[in-house]
Amino acid sequence: MKKKITIKEIARELDVSISTVSKAMSNSSEISKDTIEKVQAFAKLYNYKPNNIALSLKNKKTKNIAVIIPEIVHHFFTLIISGIEKKANELGYNVIVCLSNESFDKEVINMETMANGQIDGFLLSLSKETLLKKDFHHLREVINQGMPLVMFDRTSDEIYCDKIIIDDARASYNAIQHLIYSGCQRIALITTADYISIGKLRTQGYVNALYDAGIELDENLIVKVDKVEELDEKVKHLFDTEKFDAVFGVNELYAVVAMREAHNRGFKIPQEMSFIGFSDGILSKYSYPTLTTVIQHGFEMGEKAAKMLIDRLETNDDESSFKTEVIKTSILERESTKPI
Amino acid sequence: MKKKITIKEIARELDVSISTVSKAMSNSSEISKDTIEKVQAFAKLYNYKPNNIALSLKNKKTKNIAVIIPEIVHHFFTLIISGIEKKANELGYNVIVCLSNESFDKEVINMETMANGQIDGFLLSLSKETLLKKDFHHLREVINQGMPLVMFDRTSDEIYCDKIIIDDARASYNAIQHLIYSGCQRIALITTADYISIGKLRTQGYVNALYDAGIELDENLIVKVDKVEELDEKVKHLFDTEKFDAVFGVNELYAVVAMREAHNRGFKIPQEMSFIGFSDGILSKYSYPTLTTVIQHGFEMGEKAAKMLIDRLETNDDESSFKTEVIKTSILERESTKPI
């Protein structure tokens, strides 16, 4: 077991000073060609690599960024992470992934442990609990320390920082419009509780699209699902009590489950009933029939978020004001909707 | 913007020495009650937290572990990560996630950058390219440096270290047996290229189960899929050329795609044709009909892997020989198979 070699040991072996070795390694002009060669050859032989921790301490930067997400078992978030990872690595940064598990406390703990020198900046998507509590002291603290923070997807207006969001209201407006253009009239909505800004915004888009098309809003067609466990039951109830010719789900699971129920009840898809979901996961891709979805471009979102954070880290003009970037969505037509 | 306060600044403000502050913070018996109170009160007021980087440098341990996985957009891996994350956090460690994207080079780079002080140990699942190349010098190097390495899921016999694996051969044996018991006779297998140990082992289990049941092996019923792009085509070809009453897919996607094809061709599932997949992802759960699967307990695997690594980190008996732990699989019956 050969331990890692340090600069000090190289210096001793080669009978030069520590500073000479350091400079030789960086091809400093202060050092003679001979010495540089000698040092670098020796370093290569012993596979010397400078200790990153020592560098971090000295340079006051770690080249690490933390991303805190509510859940990783979720296709959209894994796409975002992939995007973040790719861009960050390109720019020479490592990514530390922390999971808040939708818990406020864990989010706070994660931020506090990370903020103590481990990382240079944060990428954050708020947990449900934090959105509910509206307690953002941990974000403020981090920002006050001068550590850059970029929020993505689940953000808050109360915090002043860089943000990357999806225009959920418009995305859902477009989806509903698509359904209407394809001939649907009574469109059901399966959405989440209102405190998740996403559920709220997507509902808004639904309402607006109906309004603009002159279709009267029927509250009975709106199903709010709090926990996954109640999804099945609520969907069944919807089918039992209402008549409709399309369903828009604010995520792919809701749409797929509804589609399955329709299938079980013998509806022809999309002729008798159309479906659109949100976020392009594997469920939509491999459901039967395949599901038309609003695609959110999570990978690009991750890339942009990482770029935004690293830009902020590497330019020190704290003066430049914060930006909010909106990621465009698009609709991917598959088998669950009629062609327009 | 109030910068982070250091121990040195506290010392200056309170007119005591640095060492006194340090000791006071850890309630050392060397320090008088008065001073301890004074220091801690001041520290709390200014929200002092020791700098982790400095601690890492001093203690030669970072309390970070790296997990290198081939892909994150994959339910099984996200389950593993969740398990790792949970256990690691419980034990006071942070998790740094690196993606190799199935690339040998990226795997090497990831390991090299991480090994330089950033982390205390590795959790690794090999990339496809590495499995193909059989080049493990980067693993050996890390092990030689005395850094613990635990491999999970995709491992190699050539490397001597702690491992956590799934008994793929047995799992697939059980699945096939299940199909046979439920009355199936001609069972097709959709698997991956042989160099992925997983594909190989699962194929082996298939072969053995047939043999033990006295069913003759028909090579035409075995479909090897290299890339996802050719999946559809190969599945169609199978349906075009062969007759069979069950399909076993070495992952959930293969099974679901085959099931969809059967559905399209009008087969009654499971009466006329049964399906079992591998790994319990959302696809299986929400496919139509829902898919019976071999569940791999990814979360537990992650937890165990993390525990194994941290145990190795915290006991310094390098003498204790390496363990290989086998995670048991089980079969989750859903709608795509006949009851036994």
Add this chain to the structure above:
DNA sequence: TCTCAACACTAAACCGTTTTCGTGACCCTC
């Protein structure tokens, strides 16, 4: 011959901690 610059290198400070090894003040004991 003296001065000055260039060269090639070294010493030491610094980053923020912990920890070992003092050290001065005080009290007690013989």
Add this chain to the structure above:
DNA sequence: GAGGGTCACGAAAACGGTTTAGTGTTGAGA
């Protein structure tokens, strides 16, 4: 009143690097 012990604290080394500010030697120009 000399020696010893305890208390409360401080100085300095160490972790592994980078960087600034010297330093000694050499050669050239005046």
